[in-house]
Amino acid sequence: MNAKLTPFLPAGVLLVGVLFISGIRPQVVMKPVQPMASIATVYEGSPGKDLAIDKEEQRIAGMSDFMLREFPRDSTTWSIYVGYYDRQVQGKTIHSPKNCLPGAGWEIMENDAVPLSDPAPTAPRINRVVLSNKGARALVYYWYQGRGRIAHNEYRVKWDLLRDAALHGRTEEALVRLVIYVPQVPTGTSKAEDTYMLSADSLARRVMAPLAESVYKVLPPLGRS
Numbered sequence: 622m623n624a625k626l627t628p629f630l631p632a633g634v635l636l637v638g639v640l641f642i643s644g645i646r647p648q649v650v651m652k653p654v655q656p657m658a659s660i661a662t663v664y665e666g667s668p669g670k671d672l673a674i675d676k677e678e679q680r681i682a683g684m685s686d687f688m689l690r691e692f693p694r695d696s697t698t699w700s701i702y703v704g705y706y707d708r709q710v711q712g713k714t715i716h717s718p719k720n721c722l723p724g725a726g727w728e729i730m731e732n733d734a735v736p737l738s739d740p741a742p743t744a745p746r747i748n749r750v751v752l753s754n755k756g757a758r759a760l761v762y763y764w765y766q767g768r769g770r771i772a773h774n775e776y777r778v779k780w781d782l783l784r785d786a787a788l789h790g791r792t793e794e795a796l797v798r799l800v801i802y803v804p805q806v807p808t809g810t811s812k813a814e815d816t817y818m819l820s821a822d823s824l825a826r827r828v829m830a831p832l833a834e835s836v837y838k839v840l841p842p843l844g845r846s
Contacts, residue, residue, distance in 0.1 A: 647790060648708045648709075648710060648786060648791070650707045651793035652841070653707070653840060653841060657686045657795075657839060660688050660701075660832075660838075661832070661835040664692060664828050664832075665692070665824065667693055669691060669701070670692075671689065671690055672689045672690065682704060683706065685705060685707040686704075686707070687703060687704045687705065688701070688702070689701075689702045694801070694802075694824070697804075699800060699802065700799070700800050701798070701799055701832065702797075702798045702800075703796070703836060704796045705793070705794075705795045706795070709782060709794065710792075719750075719775070722750060722752060723752075725754070726754040726755060728752065728754065729751070730752065730758075731750065732749075732751075733748075733749045733750075734748060734749070734773050734774070735747060737829055738829060745764070745771035745772065746773050747762055747764035747771070747773045748762065748763050748773045749761070751818070758802070758804070758817075759802050759803060760800070760803050760818065760821045760825065761801075762799045762825050762829060763796065763797060763798040764796075764797050765778045765795070766796075766797050766840070767795050768791060768843065769842075769843045771833060778794075797832065797833070797836055799825055799829065801821040803817045804817045806818075
């Protein structure tokens with residue numbers, strides 16, 4: 622894409638969205654097949670502990686159902702969050718973690734798109750983000766899952782959302798996120814020598830594909846409306 626046109630891309634997506642949703646059919650509320658809490662509770666041989674999200678945070682986030690689960694890992698923890706939206710309308714849409722993750726001193730140090738599992742070119746890609754905060758680090762993987770697809774690019778996700786809303790009246794979707802806390806390493810340590818991060822990435826790769834399959838089992842199938 623021409624670099625001169627890139628700044629106008631969000632406005633273009635918004636314009637297309639306005640054209641799509643003008644006179645659009647009513648959005649169907651798509652209930653999940655099962656509650657998000659029924660997503661697999663054991664990973665790496667350890668059962669997870671469900672965590673609560675207070676009502677005000679739920680109201681701001683706008684999800685209709687969610688699961689937040691913490692798992693032990695050595696002397697620290699890692700967590701899975703799945704926030705489900707049975708339909709997305711103004712004031713009730715998925716917020717990009719790229720906007721929510723930075724905060725309370727956390728800064729994005731790395732931001733990449735990587736394959737979910739299979740390295741083949743056709744494999745779905747997801748977001749990999751490394752955060753840093755005064756010596757603490759966190760490895761975050763997240764993706765958008767619903768209506769038969771897994772996606773990472775926010776512009777593509779928005780386009781698919783608008784298209785499916787216009788054509789099928791369906792906008793249900795889940796945000797899936799893994800957070801793994803990683804110990805700091807001495808300054809000057811290379812990526813190849815960063816055993817903590819390598820171990821965290823290995824854990825994420827072992828968990829992501831089974832997690833995605835478990836999420837698919839609770840989402841409404843494509844043929845249901």
